[in-house]
Amino acid sequence: MSExxxxxxxxxxxxxxxxxxxxxxxxxxxxxxxxxxFGIVGESGVGKxxxxxxxxxxxxxxxxxxxxxxxxxxxxxxxxxxxxxxxxGDEISFIPSSGKAALNPVFTVGQQLIDMIxxxxxxxxxxxxxxxxxxxxxxxxxxPDRRMRSYPHELSGGMAQRVAIAIALVNRPxxxxxxxxxxxxxxxxxxxxxxxxxxxxxxLDYSTILISRDLGIIANYxxxxxxxxxxxxxxxxxxxxxxxxxxxxxxEALLEAFSLRRERVLRSRQATSVALVEPxxxxxxxxxxxxxxxxxxxEEDPGPNALGPDQWARCHYAGRFRLAPDHG
Amino acid sequence: xxxxxxxxxxxxxxxxxFRRRPAGAIGLCAVTIIAIVAIIGVWIxxxxxxxxxxxAQLEPPGPSHWFGTDVSGMDVFxxxxxxxRNDLAIGVAATLLALAIGTPLGIVSGYVRGWHxxxxxxxxxxxxxxxxxxxxxxLVALLGQKITNVILVIAFLTSPIYLRLMRGQTYxxxxxxFVEAGIVVGNAPRRIISRYxxxxxxxxxxxxxxxxxxxxxxxxxxxxxxxxxVRVPTPEWGSMISIGAPExxxxxxxxxxxxxxxxxxxxxxxxxxxxxxxFLTDPRQR
Amino acid sequence: xxxxxxxxxxxxxxxxxxxxxxxxISDITFSIEQGETLALIGESGSGKTTVxxxxxxxxxxxxxxIAYRGSDLLALRGAELTTLRRRIQIVFQDPGTSLHPRMTVxxxxxxxxxxxxxxxxxxxxxxxxxxxxxxxxxxIDKYPHQLSAGQQQQVSLARALAAxxxxxxxxEPTSALDPNSRLEIINLLVNLQRxxxxxxxxxxxDLTVVRSLAxxxxxxxxxxxxxxxxxxxxxxxxxxxxxRALIASVFPPEPGRRRDTFRLRGEIPSAIDLPTGCFxxxxxxxxxxxxxxxxxxxFDIGPGRASACYRAEEVPPPEQLPLHV
Numbered sequence: 001m002s003e004x005x006x007x008x009x010x011x012x013x014x015x016x017x018x019x020x021x022x023x024x025x026x027x028x029x030x031x032x033x034x035x036x037x038f039g040i041v042g043e044s045g046v047g048k049x050x051x052x053x054x055x056x057x058x059x060x061x062x063x064x065x066x067x068x069x070x071x072x073x074x075x076x077x078x079x080x081x082x083x084x085x086x087x088x089g090d091e092i093s094f095i096p097s098s099g100k101a102a103l104n105p106v107f108t109v110g111q112q113l114i115d116m117i118x119x120x121x122x123x124x125x126x127x128x129x130x131x132x133x134x135x136x137x138x139x140x141x142x143x144p145d146r147r148m149r150s151y152p153h154e155l156s157g158g159m160a161q162r163v164a165i166a167i168a169l170v171n172r173p174x175x176x177x178x179x180x181x182x183x184x185x186x187x188x189x190x191x192x193x194x195x196x197x198x199x200x201x202x203x204l205d206y207s208t209i210l211i212s213r214d215l216g217i218i219a220n221y222x223x224x225x226x227x228x229x230x231x232x233x234x235x236x237x238x239x240x241x242x243x244x245x246x247x248x249x250x251x252e253a254l255l256e257a258f259s260l261r262r263e264r265v266l267r268s269r270q271a272t273s274v275a276l277v278e279p280x281x282x283x284x285x286x287x288x289x290x291x292x293x294x295x296x297x298x299e300e301d302p303g304p305n306a307l308g309p310d311q312w313a314r315c316h317y318a319g320r321f322r323l324a325p326d327h328g
Numbered sequence: 329x330x331x332x333x334x335x336x337x338x339x340x341x342x343x344x345x346f347r348r349r350p351a352g353a354i355g356l357c358a359v360t361i362i363a364i365v366a367i368i369g370v371w372i373x374x375x376x377x378x379x380x381x382x383x384a385q386l387e388p389p390g391p392s393h394w395f396g397t398d399v400s401g402m403d404v405f406x407x408x409x410x411x412x413r414n415d416l417a418i419g420v421a422a423t424l425l426a427l428a429i430g431t432p433l434g435i436v437s438g439y440v441r442g443w444h445x446x447x448x449x450x451x452x453x454x455x456x457x458x459x460x461x462x463x464x465x466x467l468v469a470l471l472g473q474k475i476t477n478v479i480l481v482i483a484f485l486t487s488p489i490y491l492r493l494m495r496g497q498t499y500x501x502x503x504x505x506f507v508e509a510g511i512v513v514g515n516a517p518r519r520i521i522s523r524y525x526x527x528x529x530x531x532x533x534x535x536x537x538x539x540x541x542x543x544x545x546x547x548x549x550x551x552x553x554x555x556x557x558v559r560v561p562t563p564e565w566g567s568m569i570s571i572g573a574p575e576x577x578x579x580x581x582x583x584x585x586x587x588x589x590x591x592x593x594x595x596x597x598x599x600x601x602x603x604x605x606x607f608l609t610d611p612r613q614r
Numbered sequence: 615x616x617x618x619x620x621x622x623x624x625x626x627x628x629x630x631x632x633x634x635x636x637x638x639i640s641d642i643t644f645s646i647e648q649g650e651t652l653a654l655i656g657e658s659g660s661g662k663t664t665v666x667x668x669x670x671x672x673x674x675x676x677x678x679x680i681a682y683r684g685s686d687l688l689a690l691r692g693a694e695l696t697t698l699r700r701r702i703q704i705v706f707q708d709p710g711t712s713l714h715p716r717m718t719v720x721x722x723x724x725x726x727x728x729x730x731x732x733x734x735x736x737x738x739x740x741x742x743x744x745x746x747x748x749x750x751x752x753x754i755d756k757y758p759h760q761l762s763a764g765q766q767q768q769v770s771l772a773r774a775l776a777a778x779x780x781x782x783x784x785x786e787p788t789s790a791l792d793p794n795s796r797l798e799i800i801n802l803l804v805n806l807q808r809x810x811x812x813x814x815x816x817x818x819x820d821l822t823v824v825r826s827l828a829x830x831x832x833x834x835x836x837x838x839x840x841x842x843x844x845x846x847x848x849x850x851x852x853x854x855x856x857x858r859a860l861i862a863s864v865f866p867p868e869p870g871r872r873r874d875t876f877r878l879r880g881e882i883p884s885a886i887d888l889p890t891g892c893f894x895x896x897x898x899x900x901x902x903x904x905x906x907x908x909x910x911x912x913f914d915i916g917p918g919r920a921s922a923c924y925r926a927e928e929v930p931p932p933e934q935l936p937l938h939v
Contacts, residue, residue, distance in 0.1 A: 214865070
C-alpha cells in the first residue's frame with residue numbers, strides 16, 4: 001500500500017446547543033490513498049456533511065474542530081486561515097450537493113472558473129479562458145464557449161453540477177471531497193455525472209472522498225467504504241468485504257433496509273418509529289437498536305476491532321455478532 | 329402528573345413570550361395598560377374632560393393639573409385619558425371592521441379563480457392607489473363628521489390590506505398538499521375554506537391588525553387635526569394637538585405635546601404587540 | 615371490465631410570464647384492473663404526477679377520457695363527483711405538508727370516516743385504521759409536527775384508506791423517507807394489497823421500490839408512455855432505450871456486480887420545445903434517422919408488452935455487458 005495522501009486523526013467537531021456541547025463528528029480517523037474513490041455512507045443527519053466541512057476549514061466558532069488532518073506532511077487544522085486558502089481550491093477541493101445552489105448567481109460560469117484559476121496562480125486572460133473552456137469540455141458540456149457566458153440560472157441541474165465539478169477540478173487538485181454530488185438530480189443524469197466523476201478520478205489522477213446516503217452509488221463507484229453512525233465511523237474496509245460480510249450490525253441493518261429484498265420486506269416488522277433513545281453513557285451508541293447487544297455493549301464503548309489487514313468495525317463482536325450469546 | 333391547567337399553560341406561554349420576544353412582551357403590557365386606562369379612565373380622572381374653566385387657562389403642568397390646562401381651562405391630563413377611549417375605540421372598531429370586510433372577499437377571490445375574483449382584486453388595488461388621507465377627508469365630509477362615520481370610512485379604506493393578504497394566503501394554501509388532500513378526501517368547498525384555509529391564513533392578518541390599529545389611530549388623529557374628523561370638544565388626541573398647536577409658538581408646549589406623546593406611545597405599543605401576536609400564533613413556537 | 619381506463623389523455627399548462635405552453639402529458643392510455651398494482655415510472659418532467667392529479671380530479675385534462683368501471687369520470691359534477699371521490703384516493707410525496715398542521719391524527723382520520731362511513735363508530739374505526747397501517751395508538755392525539763416523516767406517511771395512507779377506496783394513488787410516497795421508514799411503508803403496502811384487494815397506482819422514479827410492489831409497469835418520458843410490461847419482464851429485458859437506461863442507473867448495493875454502462879447522453883430537453891420525432895432521440899445511444907421523422911407510437915410487441923421504439927428488439931439486455939472495472 002502506498003503512502004496516504006490525506007490522513008485524519010481523531011477528528012471531533014463539537015457544536016454548542018441549548019443542552020450543552022454536542023459532538024456532531026465524534027472521533028473519526030481514516031486515511032485516503034492516491035487515486036482511490038473512498039466512500040462515506042450513512043443516513044441523513046449522521047454528520048457526513050459536517051465531517052466534510054470540518055476538513056475544509058468551514059466550521060466556524062463557537063463550533064470547534066479538534067484532531068489532526070495530515071496532508072502531504074502538513075498538519076492542516078493548526079494552520080491559520082491564509083494557509084488554508086492556499087490549499088483549498090488548489091490541492092484540496094469540494095464538490096457540493098447542489099451545483100445550482102453553490103454557484104454565484106450574479107456571475108457567469110466563465111467568470112467563476114477564471115476566478116478559481118486566478119485565486120491560486122497568475123494567469124493571463126487568454127490562458128485562463130482556454131483552461132476554463134477545456135475544463136468545461138472535459139466535464140461533458142457541449143458548446144463550452146457558450147457555456148462560459150451562461151449564468152447559473154440558465155443551466156439545468158445536471159449542467160450546473162458539471163460546472164461545479166469543473167470548478168473543483170480546474171486547478172488539478174489531489175483530493176476532492178464530494179458531498180452527495182448528485183442529490184436531487186434525475187437518476188439517468190445522476191448516473192452520467194457519477195460516471196464522469198469516476199472517469200476523471202482516473203484520468204486526472206486524484207483521490208475522491210465520495211459522501212452519500214445511497215449504498216448503491218457507493219457500491220458502484222468506490223473501492224473502499226466507511227460507514228457512519230451518530231458522528232462516528234463504525235466500520236471501514238474494502239467495499240466488497242464490507243457489503244458481502246458486514247462486520248457491524250448497523251451496516252448489516254442498513255444494507256438490508258436499503259436493498260428492499262423481498263424476503264426482508266415480507267418479514268420486517270422492525271420498530272421504525274424509534275424515538276431517539278439515548279444510548280448508554282459509556283456503552284456502544286448503537287446498543288439501543290442493536291438486535292445482538294449484550295451487557296458488555298451497554299457498559300463498554302467498543303473501539304475499532306480488526307477484521308483483516310484493512311478492515312475494522314467498532315463492535316465487541318465484530319464479524320461474529322450473529323453468534324453472540326444473547327444476554328438481553 | 330395530570331395535564332396542565334389552562335392557567336398554567338397560559339402562564340407558560342407568556343413566560344416564553346417574555347424570554348424570546350421581549351419587545352412583543354412590552355407591547356402586550358403597554359396595550360393592556362392603555363386599554364385599562366381607556367376603559368376606566370374617565371371615571372378616575374380628577375376633572376371632567378369637557379369642564380371648561382376660563383380662570384385656569386393655559387396653566388403649566390403642576391400639582392393640580394399634571395399636564396397643565398388648555399386655552400379653555402380644560403385639564404389636559406383628564407382629556408388625554410378620556411381621549412384614549414375614543415381613539416382606541418375608533419382604531420379598534422375600524423380595524424376589526426376592515427378585517428371583517430376584507431377577509432371574506434379576499435378568501436373568496438383567492439379560492440375561486442375567474443373574472444369575478446380578478447375584478448375584486450383590481451377594485452381593491454384601485455382603492456389603495458388613492459391617497460388615503462384625502463379620500464378619508466372627502467368621505468367623512470360627505471357622510472358627516474360623526475364618530476361612527478369616521479369608523480366606517482377608515483374601515484372601508486383599510487380593508488384592501490386584508491383583502492390582498494387573505495387573497496394571497498388563500499391562493500397559496502389552495503395549492504398545498506394538505507388542502508388538496510382535504511379536497512380529495514371529499515370535503516365540500518365550504519369546509520375546505522372554514523377548516524383548512526381560514527385558520528391557516530388568519531395569523532398574518534392578526535399580526536397586521538395590531539399594526540393597523542395604530543395606523544387607524546394616526547388617521548383619526550390626522551383627520552381631527554385638520555378638522556375633518558371628530559369635532560371639538562370631544563376629547564380626541566388629534567383635535568387636542570390641533571387646538572394646542574398655536575400655543576406651541578407662545579411657549580405653552582404642554583397642550584399639544586401630551587396628546588402627541590399619547591399617540592406615539594399608543595401606536596408604538598400596538599406595533600410591538602404585533603410581534604407578540606406573530607410569536608403567539610406561530611405553530612413552530614409550541 | 616378494468617377498474618380504471620385512461621384513454622388519450624392530454625394536458626397542457628401555460629408557462630408563467632410567457633406565451634409558451636408545456637404539454638405535460640400527451641396521448642396517455644392505460645388501464646388498471648381491480649386489485650392490481652400498476653407502477654408509473656419516470657423522472658422529473660415525465661408527466662406522471664399530472665396523470666395522478668387528473669385521476670383524482672384536482673386538475674382537468676384538456677382532452678381524453680377517464681372511465682371508472684365504465685362510466686366517464688370527467689363528465690361528473692357536483693354530488694355525483696363527490697360520491698365517486700371516495701373511490702380514488704391519493705397519498706402525496708411530501709409527508710411534512712400532506713397533513714393539516716392544526717389537526718390531530720384523530721381529527722384527520724375522523725374526517726373521511728364522518729364523510730363516508732359510520733359516524734357513530736368513528737373512534738373504533740380510527741383505531742382500526744391505525745392498526746391497519748401499523749401505527750401505535752399513542753399517535754392518535756399528536757399533531758403532524760410531532761411525528762416522524764415515516765409516521766406522517768402512515769397517517770396519510772390511513773386517511774386514504776378511511777374512505778374505503780378501490781384505487782389508491784401513491785405519488786412517490788417513499789422518496790422523502792430514510793431507508794428504514796421506506797422499508798416499513800413498502801412492507802405495509804405489500805400486506806395491504808393482499809388483505810384489502812385494492813388497486814394501487816404507484817408513481818415513482820425508484821425502480822428498486824417498484825420491483826417489490828408492482829405487477830405491471832408503465833414507463834413515462836417527457837409526457838408520453840414509452841413502454842409497458844410486467845415488472846419482472848421489464849427488469850429482465852427492457853425493450854426501450856429509456857427503460858434500459860433507467861435500469862442501468864439503479865445501483866443495487868451488491869459488491870462485485872458488473873457495472874452496467876448503458877447511458878443516455880446530454881441533458882433532458884426543454885419540455886416547452888419538444889422535437890418532432892422521438893423525444894429521446896437527442897440523448898439516445900441507439901438513435902437512427904428514422905427516429906427523427908415522427909414520435910414512435912406504442913406498439914404491442916408481445917403478450918402484455920408495448921414499446922414506443924422502432925428498435926425495441928435491439929435494445930441490449932442488461933446481462934450481456936462486458937465487465938467494467
